[in-house]
Amino acid sequence: MSSLSALLSMGAMGLIFGLSLGAASKKLAVDQDPRIDQIMEVLPGANCGGCGFAGCSALAGAIVSGDAPVTGCPVGKSAIAEKIAKIMGVECAAAEPKYARVLCRGSREHAAELYDYRGIQDCRSAQITGGGAKVCTYGCLGLGSCVAACPFGAMSMGDEGLPIVDEALCTGCGKCVAACPRQLIELRTASESVNVVCKSHARGPEVRKACSVGCIGCGMCAKNCPEKAIEMIDNLAVIDQSKCTRCGLCIEKCPQKCILDFAASGEAAPISGKKAAV
Amino acid sequence: MRQLLVILFSQALVNNFMLSRILGTCPFIGVSQQVETATGMSLAVVFVMTVASAITWLVQNFILNPLNMAYLQTVSFILVIAALVQLIEMVIRKSSPSLYRALGIYLPLITTNCAVLGVAIINYQANYTLLESAVSGAAGGLGWALAIILFAAIRERQRLAPVPRAMQGFPIALVTTGLLAMAFLGFSGFDVARFVGL
Numbered sequence: 104m105s106s107l108s109a110l111l112s113m114g115a116m117g118l119i120f121g122l123s124l125g126a127a128s129k130k131l132a133v134d135q136d137p138r139i140d141q142i143m144e145v146l147p148g149a150n151c152g153g154c155g156f157a158g159c160s161a162l163a164g165a166i167v168s169g170d171a172p173v174t175g176c177p178v179g180k181s182a183i184a185e186k187i188a189k190i191m192g193v194e195c196a197a198a199e200p201k202y203a204r205v206l207c208r209g210s211r212e213h214a215a216e217l218y219d220y221r222g223i224q225d226c227r228s229a230q231i232t233g234g235g236a237k238v239c240t241y242g243c244l245g246l247g248s249c250v251a252a253c254p255f256g257a258m259s260m261g262d263e264g265l266p267i268v269d270e271a272l273c274t275g276c277g278k279c280v281a282a283c284p285r286q287l288i289e290l291r292t293a294s295e296s297v298n299v300v301c302k303s304h305a306r307g308p309e310v311r312k313a314c315s316v317g318c319i320g321c322g323m324c325a326k327n328c329p330e331k332a333i334e335m336i337d338n339l340a341v342i343d344q345s346k347c348t349r350c351g352l353c354i355e356k357c358p359q360k361c362i363l364d365f366a367a368s369g370e371a372a373p374i375s376g377k378k379a380a381v
Numbered sequence: 382m383r384q385l386l387v388i389l390f391s392q393a394l395v396n397n398f399m400l401s402r403i404l405g406t407c408p409f410i411g412v413s414q415q416v417e418t419a420t421g422m423s424l425a426v427v428f429v430m431t432v433a434s435a436i437t438w439l440v441q442n443f444i445l446n447p448l449n450m451a452y453l454q455t456v457s458f459i460l461v462i463a464a465l466v467q468l469i470e471m472v473i474r475k476s477s478p479s480l481y482r483a484l485g486i487y488l489p490l491i492t493t494n495c496a497v498l499g500v501a502i503i504n505y506q507a508n509y510t511l512l513e514s515a516v517s518g519a520a521g522g523l524g525w526a527l528a529i530i531l532f533a534a535i536r537e538r539q540r541l542a543p544v545p546r547a548m549q550g551f552p553i554a555l556v557t558t559g560l561l562a563m564a565f566l567g568f569s570g571f572d573v574a575r576f577v578g579l
Contacts, residue, residue: 108448116440116457120464131471133478 138190139163145186146176151254153177153276166191177201178255178274199292201275203258203268204365205249207287208300209242210263214314225251230284238313241303243287252282295344296366297354299324304337318361324353383574385516388509390573392517393524398496400528400558400565405496408487409529410554418483419533423526425473425484427519429465429491430500434518436461437501438511458501459492466492496525532561 142163150158154175156165165171166187173191174184180200188194220229220236226248229235235244245264257272258279266279266288280288287302299318303310307319320338332346333353340362342353354362398404405426412422437458445451470488474481481488491497500521504514535557544553 105449109450109453112444112448112450113453113457113460116444116460120460124464124467127468127471131475133474 136167138167141190142187147178151276178276201290201292202270202273203279203288204291205266205288206300206302207243208316209314210265213316214242227284248282249279252278297347297349297364299340300363301361304339306338316361323356327352327356387573388517389520392520395568395571397524397565398521399525400562404499405494405525412487413529413533413536416533419529421480425469427522430497430522431519433462433497434504434514438514441505462497463492
């Protein structure tokens, strides 16, 4: 009997409060721009924060109020930007989607190791404890902090100990870029495909000792580039993507095979394909 | 009337919810960056505490006590508080979108604010009447408001002060809270009844 009265009284209280709240919400409904809800439906809803706002709803509000461009969502790529542009009634300048590119080829086979790291399996831990197990102080530590950081499951750790980016899944949100303690991952558009896949500023002999596919700063690429798009900065070749025509000459000339055309290889981290040539 | 004044002073100052009972700490730290938002939060808390005190008294005396269901006190009180907070959230969203944004997550968090549940249970334990409960709730809210507005004013000034780097932000805020609480300690032993009787 008492349990029944408890059920009834609590249920009745809930019902009364619920009904009055329902009535109040009708009466106090806020007229918000219907486009905000429409854009919210189009957005991925992952709340990854890649746009720089607190979440998808914050971005939707910012787009409607004009504080963010219709291409504000880096995850949605052009398909979503077009839908948002339609809702907003504006033309959408197609934004080229960006992909994460891992700029290091120093796999277990190619890069020498100093010691056997048995600490926490996280690049940042390895970096701050022993400075990383590799001889090269610029190269990939291979413990997968970027893989763990990827909210879209686009990254995996390859057999050679280098992360592989699945272009079909990569949204260019940039979480992996922030996760890498050695700043080896950069966002590039599909057309910016020719990249120096080494970040070592060490001098040639040191690089040779540490890694067989590192940039030794010989300058062959810079000398041979017909567009003068490559500059040697601090023992490292740097490609000016605005000048690069993807002719591929530098790729041929590089003695270390550390310039790569990501588009030609078809996937973002094609180590296995290139290894035969080394 | 005298009894009401005694309740008012004791709930607002002597037994200040924040600085003496240490209830309602989360929004106290969270929404005290600016005096303006602190004031908005205070108004919301005063409203919720006052109305919650009255309604929980009714629930206690007309539902729980007659049906011998004192064990459902916490559940039913939280039900009342949650509904009230929902209501006030809608009102604030309608009337002041900027305040709504400034309060952010702390507004729905009033639901789980121990100060609100605390005042309802304290009222019951003190055997207050309906009017006394409402006054007690309002006084508790006002006392909490006094504490957070004072605190927000201090924090506004602190932003310009050369606080050592390790102490910036929450550490100095917590130390400040402690100092404020010590200041309010001065009210303990204060004979409210005599003061009101004068």
